[in-house]
Amino acid sequence: IAEFRLQKVRKNLGNQLSGGERRRTEIARCLAIDPKFIMLDDPFAGVDPIAVEDIQQIVWKLKDKNIGILITDHNVQETLSITDRAYLLFEGKILFQGTPEELAENQIVREKYLSNSFVLRRKAFQISKKTH
Incomplete structure (x- = not known):
């Protein structure tokens, strides 16, 4: 809690x-x-x-x-910014799988889902050792 x-x-x-x-x-x-x-x-x-x-x-x-x-x-940006691997489903099938960077750079993914103006903004958080 x-x-x-x-x-x-x-x-x-x-x-x-x-x-x-x-x-x-x-x-x-x-x-x-x-x-x-x-x-x-x-x-x-x-x-x-x-x-x-x-x-x-x-x-x-x-x-x-x-x-x-x-x-x-x-919410693509919020999700991809913290994930290690992504699977994009499009019309019921896996259109692409890979790292968020690979997904964001893939031209087919950009054309069908993300848009050409999409920019991946990764996040990294500091983990306090007290929480373990």
């Missing part, structure tokens, strides 16, 4: 939580069973930019703890 800054809302009902608090609660619940992998479905949808960065930092910490994370999200 403390790691995800949920102390103040731990007794609140779900409908009383903000979008960011809901996302952090969802991730904390996943971790309760000590998983090797978790799946996050649209974690960046409908939350403010501060909550997006909070979620990105959580994902970064989980990667550092060697927990695999599968993210499905339409």
